Amino acid sequence: GAVVSQHPSRVICKSGTSVKIECRSLDFQATTMFWYRQFPKQSLMLMATSNEGSKATYEQGVEKDKFLINHASLTLSTLTVTSAHPEDSSFYICSAKYMPGTGAWHEQYFGPGTRLTVT
């Protein structure tokens, strides 16, 4: 099946610094990738939809200036948490849509997640 990787798997950063998380589709091209956030014992919450070559679409309540998303190629999307604070500590998961196009549903393949801890 299609494989999605994330790097790093864990990161600890100091408050006020920025951290970048990469999401790669290893064996397929993904015009659309999604970024989720998961709090302990809670569900995955969609943060934004990342489309290759265009601006990301953010969900209501997600600060686009804080969570910068770049989808510069068909196999890579990055999420940068800027000026991180302890409340940004969370588990960030990306997924990549296997087939391009809109309207029809195409399976999303999920990355293993990145555990961010802000001290």
Place this chain on the structure above:
Amino acid sequence: AQSVSQHNHHVILSEAASLELGCNYSYGGTVNLFWYVQYPGQHLQLLLKYFSGDPLVKGIKGFEAEFIKSKFSFNLRKPSVQWSDTAEYFCAVTTLTGGGNKLTFGTGTQLKVEL
């Protein structure tokens, strides 16, 4: 906006026991329904999905789910669980808005199967 409820947060079963995990959604229109599984230390994987047609759908590893429209439910079942089914299970839904690709997840059910 749609929402998904999973009422069982933790379930503990013995091997060979039958499993049923509840999932209810709230949305008045057409939905697509999914069950995902996350084994310890691994990423989310699709177990099964329902789009249309036969409301009883079969997935991988012997799992099945039944869509009951009148109850807004999509419960997951397995007649005989194995120790290897220990994992977290997420119900999810998409609607036709947003291109049908925006997944809304339930809070998950942690299943532990004991030998």
